[in-house]
Amino acid sequence: MNSKTPTLRRRHTRSVFVRAGCLTLMTAFIGSSAHADIKPERYNTEPTDVVVKLFGAGVGNLDSYGSGTLVSADGHVVTVWNHLINTGYLTAVTADGRRFQTDVIGTSATHDVAVLQLQHDVGDSFPFVDLSTAVKPESGTEVLAFSNMFHVATGNEPVSVVHGIISAESKLSAGLGRWEFPVKSRVLILDAITNNSGAAGGLLADITGRPVGLLGRELRHRQSGTWVNYAVPFDTLQPVIETILKGGTVDQRTETDSESVLTDRQLTTAWGMTLLPEVVRESPAYIDRVVPDSPAANAGFRRGDLVVLVNGAVVQTSHKLRTLLADVRRGQKVAITVNRNGVLEPIEMRAP
Amino acid sequence: MSSRLVTFPAGWTALLSASLGTLAAEAPTWQEREQARIAVLEQIAPSVVCVMPPNGQGGGSGVLISPDGFAITNYHVTSGSGDFLKCGLNDGRVYDAVIVGIDPTGDVAMIQLLGRDDFPFAAAGNSDNVQVGDEVMALGNPFLLADDFSPTVTYGIASGIHRYQYPANTFLEYTDCIQIDASINPGNSGGPLFDINGLWIGINGRASFEQRGRVNVGAAYAISVRQVQLFLGHLKSGRIVDHGTAEFSLETDTTGRVIVSDVIEISEAWRRGLRPGDELISFAGRALTSANDFKNILGIFPAGARVPLTWENIDGRRTTSIRLRPLHEFQQVPELPEERKPDDHDDPANPHDDGDDEAPEQWAHLLESREGFTNYAFNRQQQTRLLKPLTKQLKRFKDRSGTWQLSVSADAVEEPMSLVVAKNGAGLTQGDTPWHQNADTLDSDSEPTDFPGLLTAALQWHRFFRDPTDSWTDVVYIGTELQYETGQPVDILQTQFGSITCRWLFTNENEFPFGVDVESGSGQDEARLLFENWSASNDIPYPQRIGVIVPATGEITWLQVNAAELRR
Numbered sequence A: 001m002n003s004k005t006p007t008l009r010r011r012h013t014r015s016v017f018v019r020a021g022c023l024t025l026m027t028a029f030i031g032s033s034a035h036a037d038i039k040p041e042r043y044n045t046e047p048t049d050v051v052v053k054l055f056g057a058g059v060g061n062l063d064s065y066g067s068g069t070l071v072s073a074d075g076h077v078v079t080v081w082n083h084l085i086n087t088g089y090l091t092a093v094t095a096d097g098r099r100f101q102t103d104v105i106g107t108s109a110t111h112d113v114a115v116l117q118l119q120h121d122v123g124d125s126f127p128f129v130d131l132s133t134a135v136k137p138e139s140g141t142e143v144l145a146f147s148n149m150f151h152v153a154t155g156n157e158p159v160s161v162v163h164g165i166i167s168a169e170s171k172l173s174a175g176l177g178r179w180e181f182p183v184k185s186r187v188l189i190l191d192a193i194t195n196n197s198g199a200a201g202g203l204l205a206d207i208t209g210r211p212v213g214l215l216g217r218e219l220r221h222r223q224s225g226t227w228v229n230y231a232v233p234f235d236t237l238q239p240v241i242e243t244i245l246k247g248g249t250v251d252q253r254t255e256t257d258s259e260s261v262l263t264d265r266q267l268t269t270a271w272g273m274t275l276l277p278e279v280v281r282e283s284p285a286y287i288d289r290v291v292p293d294s295p296a297a298n299a300g301f302r303r304g305d306l307v308v309l310v311n312g313a314v315v316q317t318s319h320k321l322r323t324l325l326a327d328v329r330r331g332q333k334v335a336i337t338v339n340r341n342g343v344l345e346p347i348e349m350r351a352p
Numbered sequence B: 001m002s003s004r005l006v007t008f009p010a011g012w013t014a015l016l017s018a019s020l021g022t023l024a025a026e027a028p029t030w031q032e033r034e035q036a037r038i039a040v041l042e043q044i045a046p047s048v049v050c051v052m053p054p055n056g057q058g059g060g061s062g063v064l065i066s067p068d069g070f071a072i073t074n075y076h077v078t079s080g081s082g083d084f085l086k087c088g089l090n091d092g093r094v095y096d097a098v099i100v101g102i103d104p105t106g107d108v109a110m111i112q113l114l115g116r117d118d119f120p121f122a123a124a125g126n127s128d129n130v131q132v133g134d135e136v137m138a139l140g141n142p143f144l145l146a147d148d149f150s151p152t153v154t155y156g157i158a159s160g161i162h163r164y165q166y167p168a169n170t171f172l173e174y175t176d177c178i179q180i181d182a183s184i185n186p187g188n189s190g191g192p193l194f195d196i197n198g199l200w201i202g203i204n205g206r207a208s209f210e211q212r213g214r215v216n217v218g219a220a221y222a223i224s225v226r227q228v229q230l231f232l233g234h235l236k237s238g239r240i241v242d243h244g245t246a247e248f249s250l251e252t253d254t255t256g257r258v259i260v261s262d263v264i265e266i267s268e269a270w271r272r273g274l275r276p277g278d279e280l281i282s283f284a285g286r287a288l289t290s291a292n293d294f295k296n297i298l299g300i301f302p303a304g305a306r307v308p309l310t311w312e313n314i315d316g317r318r319t320t321s322i323r324l325r326p327l328h329e330f331q332q333v334p335e336l337p338e339e340r341k342p343d344d345h346d347d348p349a350n351p352h353d354d355g356d357d358e359a360p361e362q363w364a365h366l367l368e369s370r371e372g373f374t375n376y377a378f379n380r381q382q383q384t385r386l387l388k389p390l391t392k393q394l395k396r397f398k399d400r401s402g403t404w405q406l407s408v409s410a411d412a413v414e415e416p417m418s419l420v421v422a423k424n425g426a427g428l429t430q431g432d433t434p435w436h437q438n439a440d441t442l443d444s445d446s447e448p449t450d451f452p453g454l455l456t457a458a459l460q461w462h463r464f465f466r467d468p469t470d471s472w473t474d475v476v477y478i479g480t481e482l483q484y485e486t487g488q489p490v491d492i493l494q495t496q497f498g499s500i501t502c503r504w505l506f507t508n509e510n511e512f513p514f515g516v517d518v519e520s521g522s523g524q525d526e527a528r529l530l531f532e533n534w535s536a537s538n539d540i541p542y543p544q545r546i547g548v549i550v551p552a553t554g555e556i557t558w559l560q561v562n563a564a565e566l567r568r
Helices: A002-030 A046-050 A234-245 A264-271 A295-299 A318-326 B011-026 B030-047 B225-235 B291-298 B361-366 B376-394 B454-466
Strands: A051-055 A065-070 A076-080 A091-093 A099-108 A113-118 A142-147 A160-170 A174-176 A187-190 A203-206 A211-215 A230-233 A273-275 A287-290 A306-310 A333-340 A343-350 B048-052 B060-064 B070-073 B084-088 B094-103 B108-113 B135-140 B152-165 B174-180 B191-195 B200-207 B220-224 B248-252 B258-263 B279-283 B306-313 B316-323 B404-410 B413-421 B425-430 B433-438 B474-482 B489-497 B500-506 B515-519 B527-536 B541-549 B556-566
Touching (some): A046 A051, A046 A142, A051 A076, A076 A211, A099 A234, A113 A234, A187 A211, A211 A234, A230 A234, A264 A295, A287 A295, A295 A343, A306 A318, B030 B135, B030 B191, B048 B070, B060 B135, B060 B191, B060 B200, B070 B225, B084 B108, B094 B361, B135 B200, B174 B200, B174 B225, B174 B291, B200 B225, B248 B291, B258 B291, B279 B291, B376 B474, B404 B541, B413 B454, B425 B454, B433 B454, B454 B500, B454 B515, B454 B527, B454 B541
Antiparallel strands (some): A051 A065, A051 A091, A065 A076, A091 A099, A099 A113, A142 A160, A142 A203, A160 A187, A187 A230, A203 A211, A211 A230, A273 A287, A333 A343, B048 B060, B060 B070, B070 B108, B084 B094, B094 B108, B135 B152, B135 B191, B174 B220, B191 B200, B200 B220, B248 B258, B404 B413, B404 B556, B413 B425, B425 B433, B474 B489
16 A cells, blocks of 8 residues: 555554453453453454545436545546446545545446546545555455445445455456446456445455455356356556556447447536436437436436437437437537327437 | 365465564464354353244344343334244243333334343443454344254454444434444344454344345444443333434534534523534534534434533533433334334234234233333333332321421522422522522522522422322333433433423432432423432431532532421
8 A cells, every 4th residue: 555554554553452452441341251352353444545435326226326446646546437437427535525526537348447536636635555566365365345335334434344255266257237247357256245236446455455456346147147246356457547547548449339329428428318228238218317407408308208219210229329329410400309208209409 | 164264275374464563473373263262152152032923933133131131132023023022042942031122213122031030141342442344243043044043153344333324214223333244134133243252242133235135245234232231221111212312403514514503492402502503523422523423423322311512613612411302202112114024024924913922821910011111011110119118218207298498508608598398389598588489380580590490399309209109190210321410320210290390310229319300391491409318307308418400501509408397
């Protein structure tokens, strides 16, 4: 943990001391009780400081919250590139309760990773994990997973920490719906339950606090159908994170990128609407969210609208809608018809 | 657990040692740790209870806390299970148990196991000392696996502390709880959480499940032992115990300060000077960093508790205390919404078998139903314990219903004073200044300036001593608490007469009361007295010192009682 290391050491030592002191007190208090005085396991839970709570827009039944890991003093946050990132307008709350808007600096679909930056004032500094100190422990090693699972923590509360071991290092054939997990190299399989709402993007560390990997998203194994608890090791992610931090571009492909389609992110930030996620093939083009004061909002779109026509062409799927909108030039008039509670509503707008 | 241990590579200990630096020499080996843990589990397992409804369908867990069989479990375990339960211990035996008291908001219930006076029980630790990362062990009966009632042990760490879990479609609110990653599954509800040394630190009651069905996902919540302990004395009263609420609200401003947004104008906090815009610094002895903290701190206290608060405004910093008002005022045992009905009652044909649990004949006398109570038998028993000795003492003073005349003095007052208390009124003569309080009107403006509340409280004291039992429209045993100003553990007996509520405080050392708090109407300060060194003249018993707790300052002004007699 980079420049914080000396501080961490000191605090770590002190917390051990305090705990030992408490034990003595308690033993004294219960007097003749014959309870054993087992030296407690000394887990270093300091990395709670570098995990931020992310809050954005939920999509359908996907969650509106997640986790991210600070990797620079300048507020760079690494997280999983999931629906939360795509919908934009992401707020990050640091361990000390400060709240920041975020920018997406870069993403890599093949690594399933996104790098954000907190919009902070000049001079703000953040605790972070130095990825160059990352370790890759062997299977059987005890680890701690830090995340905002189930958004149990709010405000200045530290995120949750669960413990377990690395069960195996393995390639992973998994996904959710039609989405396939893209990382082809080996990932760390955990026996701790990390496959929870909001845990993706949290930090996996060893019990001394050294960074190990980025907690993965909720997905199921393709063969067994079970939810997989995994983390992508930092030795896989570090090169791509570094490239993004240096301003370089990495694989920009989206999930469906052979033809020209608008991404979820473009649709949200430029047009101001978010569609229900394409968890199954042929997902209908339902509008899940309309950003207030956006072009879509001003044109009259509402949550729950089903888009059925774009410039006279029939829209059967959300994929079709994104393909059609990708062909529209900026400023061009678009005639869109939506089905709103069984009534067809024509809407006209200029492409943003 | 041991099977996992052997999978660790040999290098692990070296890694641990490296991280511990100079402490490495003390670090026990894995084998030593395992042996110690096994020894601890052998000690604590006998205190773990398998709680079952009488028809044997489903069940939960609990923990014994004293040799006379009192045990704690979740309200959502006892709810719908009837008033008598069957409880299995790891000696393989099944004991009858009776419901004692419930705290529906806190999801806590107290039961009493019957038939022994030497039950094994757990020793409580201090849940305020739990730190994130501490090892914990959850004991209980998930999925009712053990036919011989030996509890299942799951191991984990504290994942978070001071967590708040919203009521979620019901009134069950988990405040200031311990989040753990030890596996908690259906049937674990109500069971104890222990620290690695075997001290009881919580009651496992709730877990995050979401879309995974009702299986462990590594996030469960234990009610802290501190909260349970604050309610223990109340639960033994057989009442439906309520949580407290404060009559003001808070918000966190943009700079992170906790600001009072609203104060009810008839509240005690308002009378002490708390106003919207003031910054709340601490509550119940804990510093506040957000409005959320407040909910967490407030949630562990029972209604009626007196707690300190400190606030700051342009006039500076002030500390005072307020009494928490009731949150729900349950008159009847509240019903849990369908989806909150325990995981543990999984007999679909007969989900809430409340009716056919016939009381075991030998224990039937331990149950008495009454509105507002879980089990009135326990309340009656406690009332008798406090009132019988007092009544017996008072019998020797046959004319005690007459007019009492007490000659009193105080440090701050030069001239001797006379306190006269009768059925219809009370008066204090302070030099040339006479104060008079009428028993029927009780006007706070008529109270002596130096001793506010003295006359109002003395009138209730006179009423109490005329006939301790039958002077009232209602008598309820409330429970045990620490008296706020003195820290003295007291039993509280609450009496009602018209709109006047008295809380009579008793200690174990004396048949006569230790003090009284009198509430004569909303929007008015309580009249609060402490009684010290009980003595007696030929006519009446009297305390040699009377302490008047002054609401505005929280200070106690003492009166010496030099003589007490009947005015003839």
